[in-house]
Amino acid sequence: MILAQNVTKYFGRFQALKDVSFEIKKGEIVGFLGRNGAGKTTLMRILTSYLPASSGKIVIGGDDVEKNSLAIRRKIGYLPETPPLYSNMTVNDYLKFAAEIKDVPARGRRSRINEVLEECNIGEVRDKTIGVLSRGYKQRVGIAQAIINKPELLILDEPTSGLDPIQNLQVRKLVKSLKYERTVILSTHILSEIEQIAQRILIIRSGRIIVDKTLDMLLKDYSDDQCAESTLEEVFVKLHSETSEGNNE
Amino acid sequence: MSKVFAIAKKELTAYFKSPIAYIVLILTISVFNIFFYMIVDQNREASLRDVFKVMEFMFVFLIPLLTMKIFSEEKLTGTIEFLMTSPITNTAIVLGKYLGSLIFFTLIIIMTVTYYFIIEYFGQPDRMSILTGFLGIWLEGSFFLAIGILTSSWTHNQIIAAISSYVILFSLYFSISFTNSLSGPMDAIVRYAGTWSHLGNFTVGLITIADVVYYLSGIIFCLILTRFGIENRLWR
Numbered sequence: 070m071i072l073a074q075n076v077t078k079y080f081g082r083f084q085a086l087k088d089v090s091f092e093i094k095k096g097e098i099v100g101f102l103g104r105n106g107a108g109k110t111t112l113m114r115i116l117t118s119y120l121p122a123s124s125g126k127i128v129i130g131g132d133d134v135e136k137n138s139l140a141i142r143r144k145i146g147y148l149p150e151t152p153p154l155y156s157n158m159t160v161n162d163y164l165k166f167a168a169e170i171k172d173v174p175a176r177g178r179r180s181r182i183n184e185v186l187e188e189c190n191i192g193e194v195r196d197k198t199i200g201v202l203s204r205g206y207k208q209r210v211g212i213a214q215a216i217i218n219k220p221e222l223l224i225l226d227e228p229t230s231g232l233d234p235i236q237n238l239q240v241r242k243l244v245k246s247l248k249y250e251r252t253v254i255l256s257t258h259i260l261s262e263i264e265q266i267a268q269r270i271l272i273i274r275s276g277r278i279i280v281d282k283t284l285d286m287l288l289k290d291y292s293d294d295q296c297a298e299s300t301l302e303e304v305f306v307k308l309h310s311e312t313s314e315g316n317n318e
Numbered sequence: 319m320s321k322v323f324a325i326a327k328k329e330l331t332a333y334f335k336s337p338i339a340y341i342v343l344i345l346t347i348s349v350f351n352i353f354f355y356m357i358v359d360q361n362r363e364a365s366l367r368d369v370f371k372v373m374e375f376m377f378v379f380l381i382p383l384l385t386m387k388i389f390s391e392e393k394l395t396g397t398i399e400f401l402m403t404s405p406i407t408n409t410a411i412v413l414g415k416y417l418g419s420l421i422f423f424t425l426i427i428i429m430t431v432t433y434y435f436i437i438e439y440f441g442q443p444d445r446m447s448i449l450t451g452f453l454g455i456w457l458e459g460s461f462f463l464a465i466g467i468l469t470s471s472w473t474h475n476q477i478i479a480a481i482s483s484y485v486i487l488f489s490l491y492f493s494i495s496f497t498n499s500l501s502g503p504m505d506a507i508v509r510y511a512g513t514w515s516h517l518g519n520f521t522v523g524l525i526t527i528a529d530v531v532y533y534l535s536g537i538i539f540c541l542i543l544t545r546f547g548i549e550n551r552l553w554r
Contacts, residue, residue, distance in 0.1 A: 117403040142405040153400030155328075157335040169324035170404045214400070 070095040070222060070252050071116070076125030078111055078276075085111045087276045089125070093252060093269075095221075100267030101256035102305065108276040109256040110150060113226050116254070117147045130221060143172060146220035150227050152211025156200030160191060160210055163199060164217060171218040181217060189213040189243060205236030212243060223247060225255040229262060241266065260301045270301075272308060279308060321406045325414025326421065329388070333422050338383060346380055346426055354433050364441030366433055367521045370451045373430070374517055377459050378487045384422065385466025386480040388415050389548065393474035398548070412467070412545045419463050427456050447523030454520020457533040458513055462487060464540035471547040 071093040078086040085108050093099050101109045114120040116127060118138035127134040129141050155163055164185065168178045186192045189209040194202060199210060208228065215223060228244060229237045237259075244266055247253065257263055263270065263284075270287055272280035280287060284301070291304045333339040353372040361368060392398040401411055431452070437443045462483075469482035493512035497505050509515055516529040 114399075119399055119403050139405050139407065142403055145403070147399075147403045149396055149399045151396045153395070153397040155332070155397060156395070157332060158328075162331070166324060166328050167400075167404075170321050170401070170406050172405055218405075 070097075070130055071254075072126075072128045073116075074126045076112070076115060076122045076127060078108075078115060078120070079123045085276050086115070086122070089273075089276070089278055091271060091278060091281055093254070095252055097269055098253045098255075098267045099269045099271060100263035101254060101271050101273060102258070102260070102263060103256075103273035104258065104309065107273045109273055110226055111276075112273065113147070113224050113254070113256065117145055117224060118142060119147075143218070144220055145222045145224060146215035146218065147223075148211045148215045148225045148228055150230070152207050153214070154199045154207055154210060157198065159196055159198055160186075160202075160213075161195045163210065164213060167214045167217050173218050185213040185217050188216070188246070190239065203236075205232050205239065208232060208236070208240060209243065212240070216247065221251055223251055223253045225253070227257050228255055229257060229259060237262075260305055264301045272305070274309065322410050322414040322417060325401075325406075325411060326417035329415055329418025330421055333384075333418070339422065342380055342383055343426065343429075346376065347429055349376060350430055350433075354436075358437065364437045364443035366437065366443070366448050366451055369430075369433060370455050370517065370521045373455050374458060374491075374513070377455075377462055378491050379484075381423070381459065381462040382466050382469075382480040382483040382487065385419055385463055385470055385483065386476045387470065388419060388467050389471040389544075390474050390476045390479045394476075402548070408545055408548055411548070412541055416464065416467055416541060419467065420460055423459050423463055424456065427452065427459065444523060447521065450523050450525055451521040453525070454517045454529070457520075457530070458517050461513075461533045461536045461540075464537040464544075465490075468540040468544045468547065471544045 071091075073092070074090050076086055076089040077084065089108075089112065101112065103109050111120065115122045116129070116134070118134050118141050121135065130144050132140045132144075134141050155166075158166070161182065164182045165178070168182060173181050183192075186195055189212055191206060191209050191213060194206055199207065202210070208231075212225070212228065215225070225244065229240050232240060241262060244253065244255065253266075255263075255266070267284060269283050270280060271278055282290070287304060288301065291307065350369075350373060354369050357368045357372065389398070392401065402408070434443070434448050434452075438445075465486050466479075466483045469486065470476075470479040472482065473479050490511065490513050493508050494514040497508055500508055510528075510532070516532050519526055519529050
């Protein structure tokens with residue numbers, strides 16, 4: 070589904086991504102982990118063709134991101150870190166607009182909107198102005214927008230940041246229910262969350278991928294020297310303390 | 319193409335959902351009405367020539383208010399990321415936004431058509447020069463809108479967007495004042511670049527190719543620059 074080869078990204082002199090390569094298969098749910106500023110958002114933006122990579126190659130579903138960005142955009146649904154919502158629109162109008170510009174056929178548009186309203190559990194606010202909604206609702210409207218064109222690949226940048234535990238649970242449930250249909254990439258720094266959703270973990274540190282393993286493998290690897298099995302959190306902290314010591318290399 | 323209209327529609331609804339549209343509409347029309355009365359009262363002639371000049375002057379101030387948030391707000395709130403990761407070309411985004419603001423601006427122009435009916439009722443105006451005058455002011459406003467959209471695409475700050483378009487519009491509009499101190503080819507260039515002489519021809523019933531080309535090429539030039547300006551690929 071996704072093949073990334075030696076992707077680098079410079080912002081001026083700052084190197085945000087260093088030689089990032091990975092492959093994601095169809096139907097996988099992959100979690101991007103990393104501290105703030107590690108390069109998760111940059112990588113996601115490059116995958117969605119919002120930002121161009123400085124060098125390297127990304128192929129999604131057979132199309133090169135650089136050359137066929139329109140074809141790529143048809144295949145993906147993307148929720149940026151802050152949900153991209155027009156605060157003066159109603160939820161319904163916004164989703165209608167999203168459906169229009171995302172090639173949802175005019176005939177099925179209304180029923181598709183109803184479907185995502187139900188799927189994201191936001192039917193009760195459909196006629197409300199987005200600006201007055203709570204954070205949790207906004208986040209779910211953002212997800213609704215991302216799945217409206219039934220994308221093969223769903224990219225969610227910190228879908229649960231800033232939510233209360235209940236909203237968090239709702240969003241998590243939603244993402245889980247989506248995973249049966251499509252490839253999902255999500256980033257977060259709430260580790261317990263990734264443990265529950267993702268099958269595979271990519272840990273990014275200072276623009277480099279330092280771990281690319283299935284969740285089970287990762288936990289197993291790091292529990293060898295201990296009696297009890299590690300949690301992802303322990304692994305994460307350990308990895309980051311290891312690499313910061315080796316920072317001078 | 320349908321996506322261009324979808325964006326235009328969204329822009330247009332955004333205008334009418336924010337107070338700025340109503341303020342601009344009411345302010346423009348009231349000020350125009352006052353000047354219309356004053357000019358007709360003073361000149362005592364059935365012509366809109368001077369009314370068009372006042373409208374031009376007012377548009378220099380008003381149009382940046384209409385266009386300042388077109389791209390800058392999307393950049394500020396991050397919705398630009400939504401537009402630019404949707405299967406829609408950047409050209410369609412720019413055209414849709416331009417079309418939306420153009421329709422709103424055309425509404426203002428349509429509301430001033432009443433002046434024609436008033437002077438037609440009381441006198442015998444030269445219909446042709448009024449028709450070309452409306453065409454001229456519409457073209458000029460459309461050019462100003464394109465400039466405003468361009469400056470709006472440069473920043474996520476509405477104020478900076480507005481001030482940048484004021485700088486450009488002022489230099490185009492007031493450039494005629496500098497021609498006294500210029501001579502030769504410089505004088506000709508500044509005269510052609512300024513808006514003054516172009517609208518002047520339209521208001522007296524003259525449509526010249528040079529004037530039409532001036533406005534159309536200005537619009538196309540600004541929209542192309544906007545199209546490339548919103549492309550992140552420039553900073554790879």
